[in-house]
Every structure is written in C-alpha cells, then in structure tokens.
Amino acid sequence: MPLKKRVEKAITEVNAKRAFEHIKNLASFGSRVAGTEGDLKSIKYMSEQFVKAGLKVEYDVFNAPSFIxxxxxxxxxxxxxxxxxxxxxxxxxxxxxxxxxxxxxxxxxxxxxxxxxxxxxxxxxxxxxxxxxxxxxxxxxxxxxxxxxxxxxxxxxxxxxxxxxxxxxxxxxxxxxxxxxxxxxxxxxxxxxxxxxxxxxxxxxxxxxxxxxxTSEEKETKNVRAIIEGGRKADEKILVIAHRDTANTPGANDNASGLATLIELAQILPEYRLNRSVELIAMGAEEELGSLGSYNYCKIHKDELDKVKAVINVDMVAVGSKLKVITEGLWPDKGRLETSKEINRLLIEEANRIGYFVEYGICPFATSDEGRFIDAGVSASWLWKPDDPYYHSTEDTPDKVNPNDIKAVCEIVKNAVIKLANM
Ligand SMILES: [Zn+2]
Structure with missing residues (x-):
C-alpha cells in the first residue's frame, strides 16, 4: 500500500537570509540612540514590517535623553x-x-x-x-x-x-x-x-x-508594539521584546539581531492557534537609564501588568559563541535580579526538543530589558550571547553577524511562545 502523504497547511518557515537583510537595513540607519534620526527611521521600519505581516501596531510614547x-x-x-x-x-x-x-x-x-x-x-x-x-x-x-x-x-x-x-x-x-x-x-x-x-x-x-x-536633549521616542490577538484568553499576554536603540553604534548584533527575530516571528506566529495574545515589542531607549523603554512600558501599562504572563527578551543573539538563557543579572545598587525559572526551563526544553544547543548563564554587570519587568513583578527571561567582542563599539556591523543564529533563536522562541500562549 502506498504511504499516505501527510497533508498539512504550509507554515511559513524562519528565513535566515531574510532576517539578515533586516539586520543590514537597520544597521544602515546610523546611530539609533533614542530620539535620533536613526531611531526615527527604525520606528518607521519596524512599524512597516509589522503592518506588512498583517499585525495591529500600537505605541508607547515617552521622552528620553537623546545624544547626537x-x-x-x-x-x-x-x-x-x-x-x-x-x-x-x-x-x-x-x-x-x-x-x-x-x-x-x-x-x-x-x-x-x-x-x-x-x-x-x-x-x-x-x-x-x-x-x-x-x-x-x-x-x-x-x-x-x-x-x-x-x-x-x-x-x-x-x-x-x-x-x-x-x-x-x-x-x-x-x-x-x-x-x-x-x-x-x-x-x-x-x-x-x-x-x-x-x-x-x-x-x-x-x-x-x-x-x-x-547635543544632549530630551527627545520623544517610542516602544513599537505589534499585537497578535489571542483566541480564548485574549486579555492575557505573552511578550517578546527586543530593544531598537543603540549606544551610538550601528547596532547590528546589539540589537538588530533581536529586531530581526521579532520581524520573523511577526510573519510566523499568526499562523498558529494562540489562546493568549502575543505582543512583539521593539523597545525604545534600552541603552539609557537602565532600560527606559521597558521602565515606561511597566509604568504606562501598570494596571494590565498582572495580565502579562511571560516576557522573553531577545538581546544580542547573533555574534559570539554559545546562546544562553540568562538566569540572573546584577546591579550595584539593586543586587541580583533573577529571571523566571519556569520560562528559562521552557526555553531550554524547547531548544532541546528541536535540537539546538542552549545553556544557562548569568550577566555579572546589569540586566537588559527583562530587568524592569522582573522589578515590576512580571515573569521574564533573556536570551543572550554574552561574548560579542564588538559590544558597544563602532565595529558592531552586519559582517560580524551569523544569520543562522537568528533562525535558531526564532525557532526556540516561537515554540516557547506557542506553549506559553496555550498552557
Ligand atoms: Zn542590547
């Protein structure tokens, strides 16, 4: 008897080549410090990509200290x-x-x-x-x-x-x-x-x-939020976040790598059944005042924070050696900030299930965007490659990036988000 061919609806696959094009485009905008020309261009770019994927886009608007x-x-x-x-x-x-x-x-x-x-x-x-x-x-x-x-x-x-x-x-x-x-x-x-x-x-x-x-002056910037409406528990949310600004650098790995991950997920996640809503957020001003964009998200959405069930932060994932799930960060005046054990475990499990290597790590000198959520009582985690030698330098350019790393991260986060949205 001939084998029956499994008939499945074609699902969009993560595309490393396409992700790399987004990284090159974003890194071409120059410095993306909050409120600069490059930041404005990146707000427009992320909005357009989310709209192209058919998603509803909303903004958190706030002021940040700009620097040109x-x-x-x-x-x-x-x-x-x-x-x-x-x-x-x-x-x-x-x-x-x-x-x-x-x-x-x-x-x-x-x-x-x-x-x-x-x-x-x-x-x-x-x-x-x-x-x-x-x-x-x-x-x-x-x-x-x-x-x-x-x-x-x-x-x-x-x-x-x-x-x-x-x-x-x-x-x-x-x-x-x-x-x-x-x-x-x-x-x-x-x-x-x-x-x-x-x-x-x-x-x-x-x-x-x-x-x-x-020039250093207060300028307006935004968190760009793409919303995938959930089915049965639409008021509860899973956030995937990546900061859009840079430290006066081209920011190919830090953090166009995270933004490219969001753009890929915007095209893929809506094809899956999701009970909870999913927000893909290109955060503004992470490099300033210890994640000002996330700080403002937590302030603006204070009354809905108990509906945010999980946050996965993707920051610097395409240069360096091994991908890590960060279990804790450290601030001199705050001490340790621990990420969510449950989300961390889920990320590792999902990576193992589809055959990617990920291990636990820590950040000994700060936290990224997830820190403000943890401080506000929201469960959050961070995917990071800690050993990018070009970190916060003028050499953080697309030629250093490994596009296939984005594919791995997208697939891990995609599977974790589907689980989180439906559990
Ligand atoms: Zn970063």
Whole structure:
C-alpha cells in the first residue's frame, strides 16, 4: 500500500537570509540612540514590517535623553602632530570650537587612589577601561574633582568602545549624578592609539587638543508594539521584546539581531492557534537609564501588568559563541535580579526538543530589558550571547553577524511562545 502523504497547511518557515537583510537595513540607519534620526527611521521600519505581516501596531510614547555626536577628535600637537580617532562618551559635554588644550597624564583606572600619584590639574587625563565596564561617571567625576580639563578613556580592544557617562545604577534617579566642580568633556580611543600615546608620555611631555561637539536633549521616542490577538484568553499576554536603540553604534548584533527575530516571528506566529495574545515589542531607549523603554512600558501599562504572563527578551543573539538563557543579572545598587525559572526551563526544553544547543548563564554587570519587568513583578527571561567582542563599539556591523543564529533563536522562541500562549 502506498504511504499516505501527510497533508498539512504550509507554515511559513524562519528565513535566515531574510532576517539578515533586516539586520543590514537597520544597521544602515546610523546611530539609533533614542530620539535620533536613526531611531526615527527604525520606528518607521519596524512599524512597516509589522503592518506588512498583517499585525495591529500600537505605541508607547515617552521622552528620553537623546545624544547626537556631530564631531569628536583629539589632535596631538606636541612632540608630533597627529589626529587620533575618538568617540565622544555618551552625555559628554561639548568643548568650544577651538577645543580644550592640555598636557596628557595617565591615571591608570581613574580611581580616587590613582590621583595620589599624579598631578592632574589643568591636564587631559587618560585612563584604561576596566574590563566589561560600561558606565564611567565615577572615573570622569574623579578626574574633574582632581582638576582635569578633559578625559580620554583607552579601551582594551583595537576598536573604539562607546562608553556612557551614566552612573551605572538601576535607580533611575541616580543615573545622572553631578560632576564637580563642573562637567568636563570625555572621549574614548582604541587600544592601539592608547598604547602609542602612553609610549609618548613615557618619553616626556605630550600635548593635545580635544574637540567635542555634541547635543544632549530630551527627545520623544517610542516602544513599537505589534499585537497578535489571542483566541480564548485574549486579555492575557505573552511578550517578546527586543530593544531598537543603540549606544551610538550601528547596532547590528546589539540589537538588530533581536529586531530581526521579532520581524520573523511577526510573519510566523499568526499562523498558529494562540489562546493568549502575543505582543512583539521593539523597545525604545534600552541603552539609557537602565532600560527606559521597558521602565515606561511597566509604568504606562501598570494596571494590565498582572495580565502579562511571560516576557522573553531577545538581546544580542547573533555574534559570539554559545546562546544562553540568562538566569540572573546584577546591579550595584539593586543586587541580583533573577529571571523566571519556569520560562528559562521552557526555553531550554524547547531548544532541546528541536535540537539546538542552549545553556544557562548569568550577566555579572546589569540586566537588559527583562530587568524592569522582573522589578515590576512580571515573569521574564533573556536570551543572550554574552561574548560579542564588538559590544558597544563602532565595529558592531552586519559582517560580524551569523544569520543562522537568528533562525535558531526564532525557532526556540516561537515554540516557547506557542506553549506559553496555550498552557
Ligand atoms: Zn542590547
């Protein structure tokens, strides 16, 4: 007897090639810091993709501190003339158009005790970035307190890390702290230029001019929410979230990889039976104030938060080695924030079931968007590849991305969401 062919409705498959096109498009918008041109373009892009998939789109509108870098440079003037490539630290102040001129002095890690050994008065202070550190309020404040005119941070990678002058605290009110006696400009350089400058300093006096032209002002941004209406429990929700903004970088992995995941899911999930509603959210302003977009989601939808049954955050999933389900994050002023054991287990189970390798991991220095949900009492989890060497650098470009990683993540999240929406 001939085998009966199984007749199934054709289901749209995750397409890595298509996902990669979305990553390339999003990374071409330039900096996507909240409120910038690139951010606006990405709001439009995500909205269009969701509408094209036939989904209803809604927005959470809120203000965020924007940052536009028009120019930043260091010009070495003595003993030789040379321009050093730099990036302004996010929320650095500008200099005058002539810039700030001064002698360079090295202050190790820019800790309070480092200033016991050097005279930083009226000088431009150089310091080395502490491994995995993102926020440098303390270092810049120490330099200012000890009389420095400006700050240059040297990264340990041969590319430029785009640091922030935020404090690195979870408490939003403590994110921006005063720099006394007055704010000073701060830039970052790569390891090679850092080594060159330090060699020059070791030989004798080195003079440079630092020019920074930036604008920092409050601007409007949005969470873009695509809604797949549930069947029998439409008022209960499962959220899949990915932040849209960048840290003044092209943001191919961080986090166009998450956005491409949302776009693929927008095309595939509506073909399945879902009892609970599913929201796919391109969050704004994650890189600021410890996930400002999620903070605002929890504030705006406060009365419906008990209807949010699960949140899966997809942030940085296409560069690095192994994909991890993050069990906890850590903030200096908040301590550990644990993700949901149930969602974590489900993600691992679903990955195992369809033959993908995923393991548990932690984030030792912060949380991503899921942190604000956990803090608001909502069960949430985070999928992350922790070892992207180009993290928050100008090198976070599409050529580093592995498109097939998106396919794996989409399939794992798709299966987990179908379970969560129907259990
Ligand atoms: Zn990110």
């Amino acid at each position: 870098e028009k120019e930043a440079k260091v010009l070495l003037s003595y003993p030789s003339k040379k321009e050093i490539k730099v990036r302004a630290m996010l929320y650095s102040v500008s200099t005058s158009s002539e810039g700030v001129k001064g002698e360079l002095v090295y202050a190790n890690l820019c800790k309070e005790e480092d200033f016991m050994k050097i005279d930083a008065k009226e000088k431009i202070v150089m310091f080395s970035r502490t491994k995995d550190k993102d926020a440098f309020y303390e270092e810049v404040a120490n330099a200012a307190k000890n009389g420095a005119k400006a700050v240059i941070m040297v990264d340990y990678n041969p590319w430029i890390f785009t640091a922030t002058m935020e404090s690195g605290y979870f408490d939003i009110k403590k994110r921006f702290l005063p720099v006394e006696p007055n704010p000073i400009p701060a830039v970052t350089i790569n390891s090679e230029d850092g080594r060159y400058l330090l060699e020059q300093i070791a030989k004798g006096k080195v003079e440079a001019t630092l020019v920074v032209d930036v």
